[in-house]
Amino acid sequence: MAETRAFYRDVMQFPIETDLENWVSFRVGSSLLTLRPRGWTNFTDGEAAPGSASVQLAFRVPPPAVDACHAELVAKGVPVLRGPTDLPSWRHRTLFFRDPENNLIEIYAEY
Template sequence: MLARPCLRFVLAGLGLFAMMGPRPQGSAAIQLAFRVPLEAVDRSHQELIAKGVPILREPTDLPKWRHRTLFFRDPEDNIIEIYAEH
């Protein structure tokens, strides 16, 4: 993991998804995730929907991880996660 005050870069394999719950269909072996403030997860969801972005998993709370997550596909079909810790 590479971390700075406003950035965290983590390469997570499929095993991490197994601990978090069902992974989005078509997930790659590695994911790209952006950590945001808690209120930004739902706000991002609404903005993505308004722009017609394919949502893979609606905002979901993962109590075990203390995360709220949202998964979607970017224009190149990569799976992206937006998450917040709470």
């Protein structure tokens, strides 16, 4: 979990709200993004249900920020799955990458 904690703190630059041994919460606007170990005894993750959905974290930014975020990610050595791309049917400019736990992350702007 240390690598993922460092990723959200240092790469994504989210301020830490709570930082405990098995729990870290980051302030993202008016929301919290909380990480904890899988299989932690205080919470049961359970088995993945057949056909269940995966989680994609999507962070909305102003339109010029998509390209700026891409440049920062590349400069920090983060592998980008798909660089800045316009999706006219969604009216989005978007980019995709993964965190150290292999969670899919999208940074997008609406236009």
